[in-house]
Amino acid sequence: MSVTAPRLPLRTRAAMFLRLLAVQGAWNYETLMGNGIAFAVEPALRLMPGGRGGEKYRAAIARQNSYFNANPYLAGLAVGALASAELAGEPRERIERFHTACCGPLGSVGDRLVWAGWLPACSLLALAGFGLGMGPAGVVLLFLGSFNAGTLALRYWGLHAGYREGLRVASALGAPLLRKGPAQVARASALLAGIAIPLAVRGVIGPARGALEIVFAAAVVGAVALARFHGRVEGWRLAVAGLVLFTLLSVVR
């Protein structure tokens, strides 16, 4: 029979949060981030009956150190929920089932929200800052400040919500931020892209702007071509080939 998980001491919560920052520290092709999950949950497991090194503690560590994958910025939801379930004495089968089941949703929601949403949005914001004349320190601070304000808050919220909800954490995945956030951030990214990319291109071209219209036209044609071949070619690989050819041509002609 399970009981409610105890309130975690501040020191334990802080240790779990810090360890979350290294949740992919031992990422490998066998257990993916499984070792990182065990590493992040471990401070809470010390509160289990028998304490650190006790039988229940060791069984829980072994359970957590198995195959696991999720978006790293949302892994806190799983870490909090698993810590809560272990401390509440949930049955082993339920914990293992949850461990397996939450990988997919935490991966897809987190990837859409952070990798395809927040990261490009912050990057484009900083590129716009550069295009409008911001200096090196300003651009870097704008980018790092905006990105980390969002992701640190997301990590903290995930850990907190996961521990509060335990194995019922699926309800937290229905939070407005996670349901509607990716679409809203995608719209903001689209708006920012339209502003930032032309400004950044002009900023790099610098004072010699005679050919700016040609540069814009060629970049737009290239972008449309790459969008049409979506999934079949990677633009950066083509760019490497193009730059190598350009370099060879410049040296041998």
Added chain:
Amino acid sequence: MITIALGLLPLALLGAVLGLDVVSFPQAMISRPLAAATLAGALVGRAGHGLIAGVVLELFALETLPFGASRYPEWGSASVVGGALYAMQPDGTAGALTVAVCAALITGYVGSWTMIWNRRLIARWAAGLRDALTSGSCDAVTSLQLRGLTSDFARGGLLTWIALLALAPLEGAILAHWTFSASDSRAAVVILAGAVAGGAIWKIVHNTKGTNWFLLGGVAIGSLLLLVT
């Protein structure tokens, strides 16, 4: 040669820290080109040059977002190489940005392989610790975590150091024979970066309803800003 190798150690250390940030710790995105190349430029004494290389590389990086276990360029070390190589050249050197960006992209490609090798190495260590891990040893968990972090740190540092040792003299040799004008060289790399970024943004946002209007609105605002600033 030894003096040059030693002189590159601060940049290698920066590459190690930023290479670690890509996946292992703390994923604060100081490894993204905008930050990483600027920091490398600052270490060489020209943060502004590092920023310009970082902006171009960031436009490429928009295409390679690190989804799941997919293979993508390792931008941390690569951006240190690109930012440093560009910042090392005197102002107005024709082809400097082109060669620095090309060197960074190649380093990023090699870096993606080094990340795979590192993950395989960690898997081997995990296999060696399997008995301890399945018996619930906290020491084994911590040991594997620390080994992973250390090997990734070393990977990023070595990659940056070797890339700079090989590419810095090569850059000098190439630029000594460069024939295109500075403006044409810069235009070529910016066209490619702009095209890749534009295609990437479309890929990211086209599945969301209404984003094409936001993109068009952004282009309108961007065009207005180009005219008035």
